Amino acid sequence: xxxxxxxxxxxxxxxxxxxxxxxxxxxxxxxxxxxxxxxxxxxxxxxxxxxxxxxxxxxxxxxxxxxxxxxxxxxxxxxxxxxxxxxxxxxxxxxxxxxxxxxxxxxxxxxxxxxxxxxxxxxxxxxxxxxxxxxxxxxxxxxxxxxxxxxxxxxxxxxxxxxxxxxxxxxxxxxx
Amino acid sequence: xxxxxxxxxxxxxxxxxxxxxxxxxxxxxxxxxxxxxxxxxxxxxxxxxxxxxxxxxxxxxxxxxxxxxxxxxxxxxxxxxxxxxxxxxxxxxxxxxxxxxxxxxxxxxxxxxxxxxxxxxxxxxxxxxxxxxxxxxxxxxxxxxxxxxxxxxxxxxxxxxxxxxxxxxxxxxxxxxxxxxxxxxxxxxxxxxxxxxxxxxxx
Numbered sequence: 001x002x003x004x005x006x007x008x009x010x011x012x013x014x015x016x017x018x019x020x021x022x023x024x025x026x027x028x029x030x031x032x033x034x035x036x037x038x039x040x041x042x043x044x045x046x047x048x049x050x051x052x053x054x055x056x057x058x059x060x061x062x063x064x065x066x067x068x069x070x071x072x073x074x075x076x077x078x079x080x081x082x083x084x085x086x087x088x089x090x091x092x093x094x095x096x097x098x099x100x101x102x103x104x105x106x107x108x109x110x111x112x113x114x115x116x117x118x119x120x121x122x123x124x125x126x127x128x129x130x131x132x133x134x135x136x137x138x139x140x141x142x143x144x145x146x147x148x149x150x151x152x153x154x155x156x157x158x159x160x161x162x163x164x165x166x167x168x169x170x171x172x173x174x175x176x
Numbered sequence: 177x178x179x180x181x182x183x184x185x186x187x188x189x190x191x192x193x194x195x196x197x198x199x200x201x202x203x204x205x206x207x208x209x210x211x212x213x214x215x216x217x218x219x220x221x222x223x224x225x226x227x228x229x230x231x232x233x234x235x236x237x238x239x240x241x242x243x244x245x246x247x248x249x250x251x252x253x254x255x256x257x258x259x260x261x262x263x264x265x266x267x268x269x270x271x272x273x274x275x276x277x278x279x280x281x282x283x284x285x286x287x288x289x290x291x292x293x294x295x296x297x298x299x300x301x302x303x304x305x306x307x308x309x310x311x312x313x314x315x316x317x318x319x320x321x322x323x324x325x326x327x328x329x330x331x332x333x334x335x336x337x338x339x340x341x342x343x344x345x346x347x348x349x350x351x352x353x354x355x356x357x358x359x360x361x362x363x364x365x366x367x368x369x370x371x372x373x374x375x376x377x378x379x
Binding site: 152162163 | 216245249252253254256257259260261263264267268269317320325326327328329330331333334335338
């Protein structure tokens with residue numbers, strides 16, 4: 001598999017990454033329309049920072065656990081379905097992006113392939129969040145209560161899954 | 177009523193039957209710590225193969241449907257969040273007394289709520305369902321297989337629980353018709369009786 005394709009698919013093949021991206025997409029979709037584009041840009045910046053840190057050889061970090069914790073918090077916020085202050089939402093988005101980037105070290109030995117993998121990861125994660133956010137925004141705009149309820153229920157599922165995942169890691173001594 | 181709407185509702189009810197049957201067909205007991213594969217499938221199978229869990233989850237959905245909005249969506253949102261807390265406590269080995277009794281009592285109480293079509297204030301319903309969610313979460317959390325992929329297993333576990341709620345809600349939509357209401361309440365009575373049987377089994 002080419003580096004770019006591997007990177008594109010990487011956020012979707014790791015359950016913790018997919019959970020965090022799903023929750024973030026739902027949360028962004030629940031925010032005001034003019035905030036959404038800024039939040040997507042913030043995500044891209046966070047991803048770039050995390051991936052750049054990996055490229056510059058940052059040692060192993062607990063980014064995977066931070067990502068799960070962010071997913072849990074984001075899921076709860078989605079379930080509450082409240083419009084958030086833009087700064088808080090941007091901070092959560094940036095943390096999720098940076099944690100995802102830091103938790104995505106490329107497996108390739110070649111620098112060229114590793115770089116392409118990282119670019120693919122950034123593109124794949126941003127695209128996934130943009131698609132989920134667009135879908136969630138459309139659901140949130142519906143007059144009927146069911147579509148909005150479905151988004152909130154999904155948020156509660158993400159939060160519950162992330163909390164259980166964190167507890168399992170803690171019980172196995174993988175958290176710290 | 178429009179023909180299309182009626183057919184859509186019939187489809188929903190048929191789906192709920194299918195989900196219920198799928199859940200009950202394999203129902204035997206909690207799988208225990210030694211069985212079940214890791215990952216999503218293992219997590220998905222875990223609640224589905226525990227009859228006490230299945231009937232209580234369906235009862236939550238049925239009760240939500242009987243209570244109507246906002247309970248119909250609040251209860252399925254509250255349950256997984258609180259259950260995760262109980263599950264985390266179980267995973268970490270924090271003690272909770274009489275867990276299996278609590279799980280069986282949840283089937284009795286929630287079944288009775290449906291059978292008697294009781295309509296307490298929303299906060300009472302949410303607290304009741306949340307309290308039982310802790311027992312269900314703890315029971316499953318303490319039985320998770322050691323080799324499972326933590327996050328994939330958790331996702332499967334939560335999705336299965338949520339789909340059981342959905343099965344209960346879709347079946348509960350029958351209550352919009354008089355005959356359907358009787359059927360839903362009868363199912364609630366059957367769930368309460370099943371809960372009593374679980375209690376006898378524990379004793």
